[in-house]
Amino acid sequence: MAHDQGALKLDYPWTQIGWISFAVIIVVSSLLGFVVLSRYQLNGDPLDMWGAICRGLGIAVDSSPAGSPQPALRIPTTVAWTQATLDRIRAGDAERGAHVALNCVACHEGTAANPAYLVPALDGMDAASIFKQLADYRSGKRLWGVMDAIAKALSIQDSADVAAYFSTRTGQLQANLPQRVPQGGRAFRQSDPAARLVLAGDPQRGIAPCSACHGPGGFRLGAPPLTGQYTAYIERQLGSFAQGIRHNDIYEQMRAIARQLTPDEMKALAEFYGSQGRELRTAKN
Numbered sequence: 001m002a003h004d005q006g007a008l009k010l011d012y013p014w015t016q017i018g019w020i021s022f023a024v025i026i027v028v029s030s031l032l033g034f035v036v037l038s039r040y041q042l043n044g045d046p047l048d049m050w051g052a053i054c055r056g057l058g059i060a061v062d063s064s065p066a067g068s069p070q071p072a073l074r075i076p077t078t079v080a081w082t083q084a085t086l087d088r089i090r091a092g093d094a095e096r097g098a099h100v101a102l103n104c105v106a107c108h109e110g111t112a113a114n115p116a117y118l119v120p121a122l123d124g125m126d127a128a129s130i131f132k133q134l135a136d137y138r139s140g141k142r143l144w145g146v147m148d149a150i151a152k153a154l155s156i157q158d159s160a161d162v163a164a165y166f167s168t169r170t171g172q173l174q175a176n177l178p179q180r181v182p183q184g185g186r187a188f189r190q191s192d193p194a195a196r197l198v199l200a201g202d203p204q205r206g207i208a209p210c211s212a213c214h215g216p217g218g219f220r221l222g223a224p225p226l227t228g229q230y231t232a233y234i235e236r237q238l239g240s241f242a243q244g245i246r247h248n249d250i251y252e253q254m255r256a257i258a259r260q261l262t263p264d265e266m267k268a269l270a271e272f273y274g275s276q277g278r279e280l281r282t283a284k285n
Helices: 002-039 049-056 083-090 094-103 127-139 146-153 156-167 193-199 231-243 250-258 263-274
Strands: none
Touching: 083 127, 083 156, 094 156, 127 146, 127 156, 193 263, 231 250, 231 263
16 A cells, blocks of 8 residues: 555656646647637737737627728719709809800810810810819819819819700710610620620629710719710820729729720720711621
């Protein structure tokens, strides 16, 4: 009996050492897993101890969100299509707008100041589109040389009057009438790739039909009609949207679409809309 007790007594320190070692491993592992490693996050600042522990346990911690640096809020336009805005546009005085627009026609109607056709034609464009673009220039949401200064010199009422003036004029832009366009699968069978993009889009790339917003047939508030617009201007704007140079499109719709287009497709679309009087093929095959 004494021998057995002596054996147990000799084994006891090793049992104690084993438990102590096990406890040390648990503590060290917890510190490494819940405090040290959890503090570091990809592309972010290291967390404090409490945040690291919560993260290791899978618990979200948001102790001081207001004190953390936040990315700047990017607003593409200051124009909201409220009833008050629409009423202001409809109340635009075209006669007064003609006097305000005396300095506009040199570039937007004459070719001498627009030899490369990078300045858009405005005669016949809907008033809401013109009003929005002037507001975007005035707020700095859209940038284009002299237009920034001109728009800032115009009041909101001036912008509504100028928009009314150009919208009532007849020019090379064709009115966005409810023109018959190929429906259903016939739009996808257009032989012209540009016509397919305009009338049917490309669902595989998430590209909606251009005609849904810019005509022919379709219309969206604030989206300018493109039929009859200068080819060079359309191509330049598509490139600007694709590169993010122009970013005054609400919900980034134009940027998302333009990034999917190839340079050849941009040119083809510009030529499609820029060719005045182009007849849409409505054949069944």
